[in-house]
Amino acid sequence: MASDRLFGLVVLMTALAYIASATQIQTSFLQDPVGPKAFPMLVGAVAAISALVMIIKPDPNPQWPNLKTFGALLIALLVLVGYAYALKPFGFLLPTAVTAAILSYQISPRAVPAILTGLGLSIGLFVLFKYALKLGLVPFPKGIFT
Amino acid sequence: MDIISNLALGFSIALSPYTLMLAIVGCFLGTIIGALPGLGPSNGVAILIPITFTLGLDATSALVLMTSVYYGAMYGGRISSILLNIPGDEPALMTTLDGYPMAKQGRAGDALVLSGVASFVGAFLATIGLLLLAPLLARVAYLFGPAEYFALYLLAFCTLGGVASNNQAKAAIASCIGLGIAMIGVDDNSGLPRLTGGNMHLADGIDFLVAIVGLFAIAEVFFFIEGHGKNSSIGVKLEKVKVPWKDIWHTRWTMLRCSLLGFIAGILPGAGASLGSFLAYMSEKSISGKDGGFGTGVAKGVAAPEAGNNAAAGGALVPMLTLGVPGSGTTAVLLALLMTLNITPGPTLFTDRPEVVWGLIASLLIANVVLLLMNVPLVRFFVRILMVPAWILLPGVTMISFVGIYSLSGSYFDLLLMVAFGALGYVLRKLDVPTVPVILGILLGGHMEDALRRAMVLSDGEIMYLWSSPIAIGFWIAAILGFVAPMFLRGVLTKPQRVSD
16 A cells, blocks of 8 residues: 555656656757657656556555565665776776675575675676677776786 | 568578577577576566677677577476476466476476477467568558557557556556656757756667666566575476377367467567466366366466467567567567667568568577477476576676676666666566566657657647547557456456465
């Protein structure tokens, strides 16, 4: 109940904001009958109506994870965001090993297999991508070992 | 005989050693992808697209490789259904109903081979259907103007929302999320940016591949973290594998009926393979009646959903190739592949790029034979693959996703977007909001708006033009029915639950 209502409310707000920003779309002097605003506003309107339906007629709550699992999910999310930033400046090998090890640990909390998974995936995938598929990956940060 | 000469053209492309090798590699990878729990046809194909693109394969080769993966994953999905009672993907859910009980009776090998043969029959007949029907439909599609296309896109969203999900409002929201995302970026008509919030990274729009990989592959990682990889234990041991000729002969009519049914379900825009296997299983269940023993591990119960599922996979290619409207989640991913390769599906594809279409159809036929030959003797090997634990598999999938997207654009922004889509995918699936309409919206949003705007230019702003032809009116009626009717039929069409131990 509450989850669906909350989600409906978020969608409703987003849809209204979307419609509002669609009204601000610049139009050019060459105008077709529909123009660039109408379709986004239509989509926003349909979303808003559906969100209202969801608020009025919510489904039963899904089973949300407990606080500990939720923390694990949050850590995974942060690690992935960090990985996205780290891939370019730090090269492939190091960030991949760290990220893969942490993700592996979150799925099955045993330290040694997780570290081995991280190392194995990082080196294995690097060899696969660099030499078998010939993708241009940079193994280490620029300036070290080169 | 057009078809014969076209097929000859197709086979001349598909039988070249290089293409043949790609088909075999694709089948092999596909079966592995399908067999691994947590990787199905949609996310398996999705994470491979960016890599295929970076490899610089030409259009036909890339298409052959990825459709072989697609067919292979459809085959492979049954392995984890039968042995682990875990459907590798949604259409394989029906296979667990009789496949797992059969495996528990010590007939795991029989069930695997039988379902492999049923998959072959379904996919083979569907490919024949595809090559007969697609050129005809392509000819009809020439009659479609922008008003008809607009109605057709609407139909795809409505049936997808109505048939394939449990709550219409949620499906509509999912479609709107996709369509709304598709609007971001430079407007083709005016050349001015829309809804970018001034962010330079968004001026080119959001790449659909980023969204697909995020929603399908990254979201899966979050689910496995939530479940702590509990879904990866081996259930049933595989004893001797031999060919159960008696069962195959016994289920011949079941396979044929279900192939036809699955093919039709696959053609319907938005319905796809899940509906195909569902209808096939339910109709066979009612044909054989109470004495049929469906749900206790009978041969027909294994053959029916697999034939239906694989026939639907072939059928779903018909609207995707001829109209550019995918019939399922995976064909939506294949549409994304075509668009990445700069091929516009639609009736003109058949006249402008016959080598692509017929090469594809010929390699589907070849892939099918390869899969059957590969699946019976190598089934033990694929079963061993199942034992790869989730704590190695899922981090690996994540890393491959990152490398794929990173090598496409080289920008950290796309990687961040991908992670954001992963989180969105997790929340949406938790709330039972389907994610396939989101993908479809991102893929088709631009075309849908374009169709509407061109229709209005043609009619000079007269809105009634949208309902000016019988074809368009037919699509509108079908769309409304497809969206509304399941609300009333929901009581009748309840999906059977998974068997639990």
